[in-house]
Every structure is written in structure tokens, then in C-alpha cells.
Amino acid sequence: MATIREVARYCDVSVATVSRVFNTPEIVSPETRQRIFDAAAEIGYLPNESARTLATKKSNMVGLIWDTDHRRPGWRHPFLQEILVTLKTALSAHGLHLLMLSHREPYLQAARRHNLDGVVIIDNGSQDPAVLALADAEIPCVALDLRRTGPTCTYVTSDNTGGATLAVQHLIDRGHRRIASITGPLQTAPAAERLTGFRAALAAAGLPIAADHMVESDFYLDGGHTAMLRLLASAPRPTAVFAAGDEMAIGAMRAARQAGLRIPDDIAIVGFDDIELAALVPPGLTTVAQDRAGFGTAAAEALVTMLQNAGQPPAPTVLPTTLIVRGST
Amino acid sequence: MATIREVARYCDVSVATVSRVFNTPEIVSPETRQRIFDAAAEIGYLPNESARTLATKKSNMVGLIWDTDHRRPGWRHPFLQEILVTLKTALSAHGLHLLMLSHREPYLQAARRHNLDGVVIIDNGSQDPAVLALADAEIPCVALDLRRTGPTCTYVTSDNTGGATLAVQHLIDRGHRRIASITGPLQTAPAAERLTGFRAALAAAGLPIAADHMVESDFYLDGGHTAMLRLLASAPRPTAVFAAGDEMAIGAMRAARQAGLRIPDDIAIVGFDDIELAALVPPGLTTVAQDRAGFGTAAAEALVTMLQNAGQPPAPTVLPTTLIVRGST
DNA sequence: GCGGCTGATGTAACCGGTTTCATGCCGTCC
DNA sequence: GGACGGCATGAAACCGGTTACATCAGCCGC
Incomplete structure (x- = not known):
């Protein structure tokens, strides 16, 4: 060379x-x-980039953290791939590269060793201290689906509360009065926020919430199935279910069908995320769509803003959600 | 610091x-x-990693290339996420980090600038010259699903031919004689190999291949749908279809159902990949499963081997495939 | 008692860039 | 015609490590 x-x-x-x-x-x-x-x-x-980095202390690399929860190795983000593609594309337009960090070393330490210009965190609510340390450190970072701010930290998230409200409102409009919810793990921000939206919609309509009509699950298919079994065992049975994730919703649909119920006649179901499967599983899952591409581009923009003017971090971005009505309601 | x-x-x-x-x-x-x-x-x-890299010329970073085809921005690998997770985990066990390369700069150039120790290529058959240049250069690289070897280059791929043979053999065992195929884009290695397996199985059974029973598609759902319409229009109609990808298979199933055909009674369908959806879409898609986790770990191993003994690259890895029988056959 | 070996450590060059500060040149202005 | 300012460029320090080579003490054998 x-x-x-x-x-x-x-x-x-x-x-x-x-x-x-x-x-x-x-x-x-x-x-x-x-x-x-x-x-x-x-x-x-x-x-030579190493020499440049050594001299300038800017590496033109941003760290990427996504599997923060080692307790759940199979953790899947509903649209991780879109996030990666859009993030990468948006960052590379600014000459930035993405370095995937492993959790074998504290993230903050790795970030410093490599002179990372910033970090993007895709969290699943694990409250990993290594991640939180990052958000509190001097290094610019933007978190996805983790409402964390700081002097050099901002976030991007969907309007989970609004989306959930939309979904439940839709059920109410359809005439439902006994509406149950299957939530994700409540320590995760999206799950908690969707529950808030659920509650808000019911409260606004003056409808009660039966304690046995709210079950916490895990965002996975089997979890949704199990949760639905519990709901079906309650009396009186709910006539509609809001599942805070599509996988759970689909699991719930299976449980309902196996119990001999017709969808949407006997029980209506609405999900959240608009995964690919939602359109394919009969009779089609009504769900709340997020702005999939928005995550990556918004995160990149926020990060670049922080890198350029080192002052206050930009305000958090809350991406809009939209209701997509299909056959399940 | x-x-x-x-x-x-x-x-x-x-x-x-x-x-x-x-x-x-x-x-x-x-x-x-x-x-x-x-x-x-x-x-x-x-x-400081930059200083170390500068002095030693080893960066402990390996490049990752996956969206090599800019003409298809929405390109999706059926299990990219598993590959990333396993690859990252396996590499970090050796102290290696993963740097995502963007196509805004020739890969080889980026690799040299950053002193990358090696590169992993997840190709979709685009024959991108920037990728091929990499495989021919002095930098250790391992390709996924791209049968490319060289003095510093090896690959990991599934036994596509064997898997396809397995699938078609299964249809033959079920008594089918008029078996059609929906292939992926034939310039991609997996599509071509699966077609080879399809042909081999029919030839071994002494069955003919009707020209209008072989249609090339694009690995996507809608493509499978369209392809199936063409097959259904042929006379005599095939009694079974081997689709070289699950998405296409599911698209084909919809087309068949919309045409009033029952699966598997009127027409049997078998796919390839065993995506999550395959188990969920009624009546369950018979398909060929790949060793999803194997890709990442095998790639990492091959790369590490090359880094340690700079001599000959290790022999290519061909991962086994297995048939998974469900309701569609 | 001395040459030579071994093991622990120090000295200093080097990796390949960036950047401050100095220099020299030229045109301009009074 | 000389002071001055601005522009293009060069000299050299510096970024933070690694490593070849030198040094030195202590020990061994003869």
C-alpha cells in the first residue's frame, strides 16, 4: 500500500x-x-483510516448494539433487517460506517477503544447496565425503542401509545365492549406504552377493564397462544382482543380457532407491528403499522446532527403509526 | 483517556x-x-485500537457485505438475522469485530483503508464486480451462497442440489408424475443448484420435464403467485410443484387456492428454506430446511482458520439440508 | 575470575496520517 | 519603494501504540 x-x-x-x-x-x-x-x-x-483516526480522534464509525439481552439469544426484532438497511444507507451517505459491537466487552469500553463517533442502540427493554452506561457517557448515542435521553443521547420510537389507542378505538367502533389485552413484557418500553394506549382508549369510552382480561406475555407466537387460552377460560369471555404484537396476535388467532371460534364473528383480534405474516394469515390480521424505514433514517439523522453541532442533542423522534384494517376485526 | x-x-x-x-x-x-x-x-x-492497528497492520475487524445488489434495495435474505447473530457471536469469541461495508465505495478499497483482517460476503448472485474483485484480492474472504474460491477465498453454502433432490424425490414417492418447478433467478447460485437437483431427481426416476412446467421467478411471494398462474394454465396441469423458495411456494399456494384447487389433494407443493411462515400457513408447507446457524459459525471458523495459518484456505463448507414434511404434500 | 548465557527491562525508531506554525512569494496600497 | 496582507507550501511535532535491538544483572561452568 x-x-x-x-x-x-x-x-x-x-x-x-x-x-x-x-x-x-x-x-x-x-x-x-x-x-x-x-x-x-x-x-x-x-x-490509512487508522492513522487518520489516531491523529484526528474521529473514526467515522458508529457502533451498533442490538442483542443487548444475552438471556434471550433468539431475540428477534420484527423488522431488524429494514432498520439495518436504512440505517446503513443513511449513515454511509455521511461517510459513516457501522461497527457491530459484541457484548463480550462493555460497550462503553469498546466504543472508547475504537474511537467511535457515536452509537446506535436497538434495545429490547433489557435495561442492560452496559447499555445505560453508554447513554450516560460522553459519547453521542441514539436509542431505538428505548426512551432514554441525556446530554449526548436521544431516541427514536414509534407512537406506541397512539397506535394502541387507534387499535382499541377501532374495536370499540365495531361495537365491542369486552376488550381484552395481551401485552408484551411490561419492562419493555413498547409493551408498556401500548398498554397505556389500550387503557386510554377504554377509559375514554368509559369502558371497564376486567383484571382477568389483561394478560402479560412475551411477544412470541406461543406466548400469544397461551395467553389466549387464559382469556378464553374467563367468564364472561372477551369479544375482542388487542395483542400488542403481531406474533402474539397470530398465536392468539390459532388458539381461538382451535377452540372452535370464528374470527372475527365470535372474537375479533387486532395486533401491532404489521409483520409480513399479518397480511398472509387468513382472514388477514388487522394491525397497527409502524414506519419501518423511519427508524433507520431518523436515527442516522439524529446522530449526524449530534456529531455536527456538539451542543444539545436533537429532540426525540416519535414515528407515526397507522391502523391497517383486515379481516380479523 | x-x-x-x-x-x-x-x-x-x-x-x-x-x-x-x-x-x-x-x-x-x-x-x-x-x-x-x-x-x-x-x-x-x-x-487505543487505531494506534495498535497502525503499528501492527491488524485491525481485528472483518468486513461484512450483504446488500451487494443495489438494483434490489429491498432484497431480503430468508434468515439474515440468524446469520448476523451467529457470525457475530462466533467472531467475537476470537476478538474480532464486524464492520458493515457500504457499497458507496469499492469494497476492496474500503477493506484496505480500514486494514480489515478479512471479509464475509453474503451474496445474492448479483455477480457484482466489486465483490468479485474482493475474492481475487489478497484479503482473506469467505462467501456465503456464492461458490467462489481463490488463494485467500473460500465459501459456505447449503447443499442446494441435494436438498432439491430430496424434495422432488419426496413428491415422486407420493406418486406424482407431472412435477413442475418454480425457480429463483437462475444467475444466483442457489437457484441454479436447486434446479439441478430438481432435474437430477426427475432424471433418476425416468420422468420427463415439460418445458412449460419450468418457470423462472424471483424468490418473492408475488413472483411465486404469477408463476403458479402460468403453471395452472398449462395442459396437462402439473400435479405437484417444487418451488425453490418458501415465499414463492406460499405465493403459489395462494394462486392454487384462488383457482379453487385443494392442497395437497389437487396439487402438492413443496418449498425451500423453511422460513417461519412455512409452518404457519395452512395446511403447512413441506419444505427443505437449511442449517441456519451453520452459516455464521462455519463462515467464522473458515475465516479464523485463514487468519491463523496464512497458507491454503480451508475447503468449502457445504451444509446439509433436511426435508420437513407438512400438510402441503 | 572470567566468558557467556538467560531473563527482564529500557531506548528509540517506526507505523501513516494531521495540524500548528513558520516561511517565502506576490500584489497592493500609500 | 517599502510595509503589509494574503495565499500556497513546507518543516516538524504529534497522535498512541509495537517491536527490534541494546543493556544490564545475575548465574553458570570451567
């Missing part, structure tokens, strides 16, 4: 000038600039 | 000794080692 000194020698200029050509080209004379530029292309010179 | 010189001064030793404590601890006397180690912990010293 050619070095900056070779280019300098080749062009009979100093290394400083070569460096300037690649960093502040406007301050070097057009002829010199062109000459150096051509020479660099000819001998295949590429600036 | 504390530097190595501060630790050295603090302990009244030379920086060389401190460096040795972190790299070759066995050659420094136990007392000194412990003293330095304690001091480092006390003043919060962390070795």
Missing part, C-alpha cells in the same frame, strides 16, 4: 500538501491539487 | 513493558505484570 509520503515524493511536495488535498482541497492551488490527485490515483494511494 | 505513557510513568517503567503486559504477558515478571495491570485498571487505561 502506498503511503502519503510516497505520493509526496512522487509529486515533489510535502506530505502536508498531500494531506490537504484530501481534507481541505480548497486551500491548495488548482494545479498542485490536480497533480497530486492524479498521482494518488496512479500509484493507488488510499489514506 | 489515559495513554500507555501515563501508565508507564505511573508505574515507573517503560512503555515497552506496559505494552508487553497487554500483548505478551508471559515475558514480563509476575510482580511487574501485576503492578502494571492494577495501575491500568485504576487509571482506566484502554489500549
Whole structure:
């Protein structure tokens, strides 16, 4: 690999000038600039990122944390792939790369060792202290689905409360009065917020909430199934169920069908997330869609803003949610 | 951030000794080692990775390339997430981090600039020249689902041919004689190999292949739907269909159902991949499962092998596939 | 008693960039 | 015609590590 000194020698200029050509080209004379530029292309010179990082203390890399909860190795984000793609695309437009951090080392430590410019956290509500330490440190970070702010920390999340309200309101509009809920793990922010929305909608309509019509589950298919069995055992039975995640909703649908109930006639079901499956499973799952692409782009924007003006972090982004009505209600 | 010189001064030793404590601890006397180690912990010293990389030319980072085809931004790998998780876990066990490369810059160039130790390629058959350049360069790389070898390049793939043979053999065993195929884009290796397996199974059974019973599609749901419509329009109609991907298979099932056909009585369908959906969509999709976790771990192992002994790259890994029989056949 | 070996540590060059500060040149203004 | 300002460039320190080589003490064998 050619070095900056070779280019300098080749062009009979100093290394400083070569460096300037690649960093502040406007301050070097057009002829010199062109000459150096051509020479660099000819001998295949590429600036060494490690050396640049060492000198500038900026690595142009941002850390990515997503599997923060080692207790649940199979944890799946409903649209992680979209987030990664959009995030990567948006960041690379600013010349930033994504470094996936492993939890074998404290995140903060890894971030410092690598001179990371910032960090993006995709949390699942595990309250991992290693993650929280990051949010409190000096390093710019933006959290997804984790409402955490700080002097260098902001977040992006969906309007979970509003979405849930929308869903439940829809059930009420359909004439339902006994509406149950299957929530996700309540220590996670999205689950808690969706429950809040559920409550708000019922309260606004003056409807009661039966204690045995609220069951906490785990966002997974089997969990939804089990939860539904419990709901079906209650008396009087709910006529509609709001499941705070589509996987759970689909599990619940199976349980209902196995119990001989027709959907939506005997029991209506609405989910949350609008996963691919929701449109495919008969009779189609009414659900609340999130702005999938919005997460990545908003996170990248927020991060870039923080990197440019080191002052206050930008305000949190709350992405809108929309109700998608299908056959299950 | 504390530097190595501060630790050295603090302990009244030379920086060389401190460096040795972190790299070759066995050659420094136990007392000194412990003293330095304690001091480092006390003043919060962390070795700067950029400086280490600069000096050693090893970055402990491996590049990850997956969206090689910019023409299909929404490209989805059926189990990208599993691959990422397992790959990351396996690599971090060796102290390696994963850097996601963007296609805004030639991959090879980015790899050199960052002193990447190696690269993992998740290809979708795009034949991207930037990817191929990587495989031909001096940098260790392992390709997934792309049969590419070289002096520093090996690959990991599923036994697509064998899996397809398994699937078609299964249809033949069920008594089918007119078996059609819906393939993926044939320029991708998995699609081509699955077609080979399809042909091999029919040939072994002495069955003919009708030209209008082989349609090329795109691995997506709608593509499978369209392909099935064409198959249903042929005469005589096939009694069974091998779709080279589950999404296509599910699209095909819908088309069949919409045409009033019963599955599996009127037409049998078998897919490939065993995506989550396969078990959920009634009556359950018979399919060929791949070793999802195997990709990541095998890739990591192959890469680490290449990093350790710089000689010949390890032989390619071909992961076994297994048939999973469900209601659709 | 001395040469030589071994093990622990220090010295200093080096990795490949960036950036401060100095220098020299030229045109301008009075 | 000389002071001055601005522009292009160069010299050299610096970023924070690694490592080849030198040094030195202590021990061994003869």
C-alpha cells in the first residue's frame, strides 16, 4: 500500500500538501491539487483510516448494539433487517460506517477503544447496565425503542401509545365492549406504552377493564397462544382482543380457532407491528403499522446532527403509526 | 483517556513493558505484570485500537457485505438475522469485530483503508464486480451462497442440489408424475443448484420435464403467485410443484387456492428454506430446511482458520439440508 | 575470575496520517 | 519603494501504540 509520503515524493511536495488535498482541497492551488490527485490515483494511494483516526480522534464509525439481552439469544426484532438497511444507507451517505459491537466487552469500553463517533442502540427493554452506561457517557448515542435521553443521547420510537389507542378505538367502533389485552413484557418500553394506549382508549369510552382480561406475555407466537387460552377460560369471555404484537396476535388467532371460534364473528383480534405474516394469515390480521424505514433514517439523522453541532442533542423522534384494517376485526 | 505513557510513568517503567503486559504477558515478571495491570485498571487505561492497528497492520475487524445488489434495495435474505447473530457471536469469541461495508465505495478499497483482517460476503448472485474483485484480492474472504474460491477465498453454502433432490424425490414417492418447478433467478447460485437437483431427481426416476412446467421467478411471494398462474394454465396441469423458495411456494399456494384447487389433494407443493411462515400457513408447507446457524459459525471458523495459518484456505463448507414434511404434500 | 548465557527491562525508531506554525512569494496600497 | 496582507507550501511535532535491538544483572561452568 502506498503511503502519503510516497505520493509526496512522487509529486515533489510535502506530505502536508498531500494531506490537504484530501481534507481541505480548497486551500491548495488548482494545479498542485490536480497533480497530486492524479498521482494518488496512479500509484493507488488510499489514506490509512487508522492513522487518520489516531491523529484526528474521529473514526467515522458508529457502533451498533442490538442483542443487548444475552438471556434471550433468539431475540428477534420484527423488522431488524429494514432498520439495518436504512440505517446503513443513511449513515454511509455521511461517510459513516457501522461497527457491530459484541457484548463480550462493555460497550462503553469498546466504543472508547475504537474511537467511535457515536452509537446506535436497538434495545429490547433489557435495561442492560452496559447499555445505560453508554447513554450516560460522553459519547453521542441514539436509542431505538428505548426512551432514554441525556446530554449526548436521544431516541427514536414509534407512537406506541397512539397506535394502541387507534387499535382499541377501532374495536370499540365495531361495537365491542369486552376488550381484552395481551401485552408484551411490561419492562419493555413498547409493551408498556401500548398498554397505556389500550387503557386510554377504554377509559375514554368509559369502558371497564376486567383484571382477568389483561394478560402479560412475551411477544412470541406461543406466548400469544397461551395467553389466549387464559382469556378464553374467563367468564364472561372477551369479544375482542388487542395483542400488542403481531406474533402474539397470530398465536392468539390459532388458539381461538382451535377452540372452535370464528374470527372475527365470535372474537375479533387486532395486533401491532404489521409483520409480513399479518397480511398472509387468513382472514388477514388487522394491525397497527409502524414506519419501518423511519427508524433507520431518523436515527442516522439524529446522530449526524449530534456529531455536527456538539451542543444539545436533537429532540426525540416519535414515528407515526397507522391502523391497517383486515379481516380479523 | 489515559495513554500507555501515563501508565508507564505511573508505574515507573517503560512503555515497552506496559505494552508487553497487554500483548505478551508471559515475558514480563509476575510482580511487574501485576503492578502494571492494577495501575491500568485504576487509571482506566484502554489500549487505543487505531494506534495498535497502525503499528501492527491488524485491525481485528472483518468486513461484512450483504446488500451487494443495489438494483434490489429491498432484497431480503430468508434468515439474515440468524446469520448476523451467529457470525457475530462466533467472531467475537476470537476478538474480532464486524464492520458493515457500504457499497458507496469499492469494497476492496474500503477493506484496505480500514486494514480489515478479512471479509464475509453474503451474496445474492448479483455477480457484482466489486465483490468479485474482493475474492481475487489478497484479503482473506469467505462467501456465503456464492461458490467462489481463490488463494485467500473460500465459501459456505447449503447443499442446494441435494436438498432439491430430496424434495422432488419426496413428491415422486407420493406418486406424482407431472412435477413442475418454480425457480429463483437462475444467475444466483442457489437457484441454479436447486434446479439441478430438481432435474437430477426427475432424471433418476425416468420422468420427463415439460418445458412449460419450468418457470423462472424471483424468490418473492408475488413472483411465486404469477408463476403458479402460468403453471395452472398449462395442459396437462402439473400435479405437484417444487418451488425453490418458501415465499414463492406460499405465493403459489395462494394462486392454487384462488383457482379453487385443494392442497395437497389437487396439487402438492413443496418449498425451500423453511422460513417461519412455512409452518404457519395452512395446511403447512413441506419444505427443505437449511442449517441456519451453520452459516455464521462455519463462515467464522473458515475465516479464523485463514487468519491463523496464512497458507491454503480451508475447503468449502457445504451444509446439509433436511426435508420437513407438512400438510402441503 | 572470567566468558557467556538467560531473563527482564529500557531506548528509540517506526507505523501513516494531521495540524500548528513558520516561511517565502506576490500584489497592493500609500 | 517599502510595509503589509494574503495565499500556497513546507518543516516538524504529534497522535498512541509495537517491536527490534541494546543493556544490564545475575548465574553458570570451567
